[in-house]
Structure formats: structure tokens, C-alpha cells
Amino acid sequence: MRWAFAALVLCASGIAGGQPLLECRADFAFAPEAVDSFAKRAYEQRLDAYGADGRLDRDPALLARLRRLTASLREAADEERSYAAGVHWQVHTCRRCGENASAMAGGRLLLGEEFLSQLAPTDDELGYLLAHEMAHVLCEHTREFATVARYFADNGLHRDYRDLQQELDGSLPLQFRMEFMGEQQELEADRVGFFLGARAGFDPTAIARLLGKLEPAGSSSAMPSMHPSARKRLDQAASMLQAAREVGAQAEREHWLGGP
Ligand SMILES: [Zn+2]
Numbered sequence: 001m002r003w004a005f006a007a008l009v010l011c012a013s014g015i016a017g018g019q020p021l022l023e024c025r026a027d028f029a030f031a032p033e034a035v036d037s038f039a040k041r042a043y044e045q046r047l048d049a050y051g052a053d054g055r056l057d058r059d060p061a062l063l064a065r066l067r068r069l070t071a072s073l074r075e076a077a078d079e080e081r082s083y084a085a086g087v088h089w090q091v092h093t094c095r096r097c098g099e100n101a102s103a104m105a106g107g108r109l110l111l112g113e114e115f116l117s118q119l120a121p122t123d124d125e126l127g128y129l130l131a132h133e134m135a136h137v138l139c140e141h142t143r144e145f146a147t148v149a150r151y152f153a154d155n156g157l158h159r160d161y162r163d164l165q166q167e168l169d170g171s172l173p174l175q176f177r178m179e180f181m182g183e184q185q186e187l188e189a190d191r192v193g194f195f196l197g198a199r200a201g202f203d204p205t206a207i208a209r210l211l212g213k214l215e216p217a218g219s220s221s222a223m224p225s226m227h228p229s230a231r232k233r234l235d236q237a238a239s240m241l242q243a244a245r246e247v248g249a250q251a252e253r254e255h256w257l258g259g260p
Contacts, residue, residue: 023081024139024192029147030161032105032140038165039105039142043090046110050094058095059113066091066111069127073134076200076251084138103133105142119213124206131193131200139192141185145178152177182226190233194244199251204244207237 050056057063070091077084087107099112109130121129136142146164150156153167153174167174190207198204215230 024188025144026083026140028140028143029150030143032143034161035140035143035146035165036106038162039108043104043108043110046094046097047092050097055095055097057093059093062113062116063091063093065123065126066093066109066130069123069130070109070134072200073127073131073196076196077134077138080196080199081138083140087137089134101129101133103136105137105140107134107137109133121210121213122206124203125210125213127200127202128193128197128207128210131197131202132189133193135189135192135196136185138196139185139188141189145181145185148181149174149178179226183228186227187233187236190236191240194237194240195247198244198248201248201251204241204248207244208234211237 047056070089074084074087074089077087089107089109091109091111093111093113093116095113097112099110100115101109101111103109116126119125119129142165146161146168149164149168150159153159153164153171156164168178194204194207197207211230211233
């Protein structure tokens with residue numbers, strides 16, 4: 001994915017050249033419909049379970065705020081990547097569900113109320129949090145992850161998506177083998193989210209404050225971790241700050257001129 005970073009940085013100052021900023025890899029193994037229907041079922045099962053015992057969407061003001069910010073990011077994504085226009089974004093919150101923030105294939109976002117309340121994000125910080133989650137969807141990271149996992153799972157090249165995804169969800173050994181991919185996708189979601197957020201008008205300096213809040217101080221776990229270190233994420237954000245500022249300024253000029 002190094003090429004993606006290079007491409008983003010190179011074209012950030014040259015967006016006048018008309019290059020899209022949100023380009024991601026697209027040559028994946030499985031049909032998007034298979035990935036979407038698996039995610040749809042898993043997402044609906046979670047929503048149904050939370051709805052059944054009163055843990056779903058309990059804070060209307062928070063939900064409205066999340067949906068407003070998502071809508072502004074969606075406009076920016078639609079302008080940058082044709083794939084985005086076909087995504088039907090859904091945003092829900094849950095209470096006492098152990099969720100932080102997650103994005104499932106097809107634009108299905110879920111955020112934990114306690115996580116957000118602890119984070120106490122400004123709109124700019126929350127904008128970048130959502131932009132990061134949306135970037136996972138826009139880059140089809142679920143499909144990409146399963147595509148790569150075929151080489152790390154037994155008989156992976158001959159298995160269908162549902163079968164492989166079930167093993168990915170349940171097998172710790174496979175998750176450990178795939179940690180490198182998770183880390184790479186997190187950094188890509190930061191990069192793409194950074195430009196998406198900047199284009200939507202969020203203050204690019206907010207991403208460093210957000211990452212500072214997200215870092216669980218001194219955390220260590222024996223479980224598989226897909227997240228790169230906060231240092232790595234902060235270093236990447238710092239290296240992209242000027243480019244993100246230029247993207248934001250360009251978007252503002254386009255806005256005043258009535259379009260790109
Ligand atoms: Zn992520």
C-alpha cells in the first residue's frame with residue numbers, strides 16, 4: 001500500500017490536476033455482493049439484539065450529530081470516488097455493548113455511547129473518527145482482508161467468502177497471522193480519512209488530538225491487535241498535515257467557485 005501513500009501525497013498539492021484522492025486497491029477475489037450480504041446479516045443481528053433490550057440509539061442528540069457529520073463526509077467522498085456514490089451509509093449507536101467504533105462492509109457504522117462519552121470529541125475530532133471508519137468502507141477493507149487471508153488460511157484459495165470470513169471471525173491463530181494486514185489497513189484508513197475529513201472542511205490538526213485521546217496508555221494484550229502504535233499513526237498524520245491543509249483549502253475554493 002506504499003504506492004497509495006505516495007499517490008496521495010503527490011496529488012494532494014496537485015488536485016488541480018483532477019486526480020482523485022481516495023483511490024484504493026480494487027482487484028479483490030470475492031464478489032462485493034457476497035461480502036455485503038454477510039455484513040448485512042451480521043449488522044442486522046447486532047442491531048436486533050441491542051434493540052430488543054433497549055440498548056440501541058438511546059441518545060437522539062448524539063445520533064443526530066453523528067449523522068450530520070457523516071453526511072458532510074459523504075458529500076466529500078462522493079466527489080472523490082465513484083464507488084462511494086453507491087454506498088448506503090447507516091449510522092447507529094449502542095449502549096453497554098462494548099463497542100468503540102466500527103465499520104462493516106457496505107457502509108454500516110456502529111459506535112458505542114460510552115466510548116464517545118469518554119472521548120468527548122469536538123466536531124472536528126469526531127469528523128476524523130468517522131472519516132477513518134468510512135475509509136475502511138470506501139477501500140473495501142473487509143473484501144481486501146479476506147482476499148489476502150486466502151494465502152494464510154488452510155486451503156484458502158479454494159474456499160468461498162462466507163466460509164473464510166467465519167474462520168477469520170473465530171480463529172485466533174489466523175487472526176495472529178493476519179495482524180500485519182490489519183495494521184496496514186488501519187494506516188490506510190488514517191490516510192484516506194485524513195484527506196476525506198480535510199475535504200469535508202474539518203480542521204486537519206484535530207487528527208493529532210484525536211489520536212492522542214485514542215491511545216490506550218501503555219496497553220498490551222495477548223490478543224491479536226490490528227492497530228499500529230499511536231506513534232506510527234501520529235508520525236504519519238504529522239507528515240500529511242500540510243497536504244491535508246491544501247486539500248481543505250482547495251475544497252473551499254471549489255465551494256466558493258461553485259464546483260471543481
Ligand atoms: Zn480502523
